[in-house]
Amino acid sequence: MIDEITKTTLYMIIVVTQLILGAYIGFKAIKTKMRILWILAASAISQAIVALNIGLGLRSNPYYYYIIILITYLTAIAFIQQAFYRGRESKGIKLQFIIVLLIVIIFFIADTYMAVIDPGPPASAYIFPEFTPHTRVWYNFIWAFVPNVWVGQALLREFIKLRRASIEPWIKFRYLIGGLSHFSWSTLGIAFIFLIYLKDSLMFDYWILFSIYIFTVGSFLAWVMPEALKKYFNRNFSLLEGIELTEAEIMEMAGGA
Numbered sequence: 001m002i003d004e005i006t007k008t009t010l011y012m013i014i015v016v017t018q019l020i021l022g023a024y025i026g027f028k029a030i031k032t033k034m035r036i037l038w039i040l041a042a043s044a045i046s047q048a049i050v051a052l053n054i055g056l057g058l059r060s061n062p063y064y065y066y067i068i069i070l071i072t073y074l075t076a077i078a079f080i081q082q083a084f085y086r087g088r089e090s091k092g093i094k095l096q097f098i099i100v101l102l103i104v105i106i107f108f109i110a111d112t113y114m115a116v117i118d119p120g121p122p123a124s125a126y127i128f129p130e131f132t133p134h135t136r137v138w139y140n141f142i143w144a145f146v147p148n149v150w151v152g153q154a155l156l157r158e159f160i161k162l163r164r165a166s167i168e169p170w171i172k173f174r175y176l177i178g179g180l181s182h183f184s185w186s187t188l189g190i191a192f193i194f195l196i197y198l199k200d201s202l203m204f205d206y207w208i209l210f211s212i213y214i215f216t217v218g219s220f221l222a223w224v225m226p227e228a229l230k231k232y233f234n235r236n237f238s239l240l241e242g243i244e245l246t247e248a249e250i251m252e253m254a255g256g257a
Helices: 004-032 036-055 062-085 091-117 133-162 169-186 188-196 201-223 227-233 247-254
Strands: none
Touching (some): 062 133, 188 201
16 A cells, blocks of 8 residues: 555655656757647646646646646647558548547536636536446546547557658657557546445555556656667668668658658
């Protein structure tokens, strides 16, 4: 069992890690003059604020809390759309983007609207009279699951797309790690199953902490990959076999910067 001090400390580690990640990506945005990286940096910083709120128990103001979550989702979705899907004419991809965007916005409006009328959490439970705690499980599951799965699958698709490209393997694994990290974040909705159906608030807290921790570590490794890990992925690769790319060229090859 994790005591409150340990749990708070773990969340603070997550906060610091995400802030470092945001600062690092922001520095790369300045250095490379790639505006798209500012979106990614904003996403990391907003994720740090979400973790700070959870870790310190500051979610008593749902209106403020939901705004931060909205920013987290919108920046992640915007980065994927701009990095990999901009300029593509596929109706299927456009439809996916619109559906995910609508889910995020509609759920945000519902929660914040009810937060103003009745600040008692969870606001979403009072949208309709028939909204029960059990219905709330699926509500939270959809809000956590759909956006993150969409982002995760987009990153995995880029990993598959680049798998046979003659570039350094660590670049390819960046997208694999990032995709799996978002899949971890998407399981946050499962935590509500423990809380509502199994009445296990302890497992609820553990699941959220574990999911966010995996997501944070994965995101950090994907975008601030240590040299030792790069060398491991590149252990069977020679630059004579391929090419060394700049950050802009990597993004362009992955889907368009």
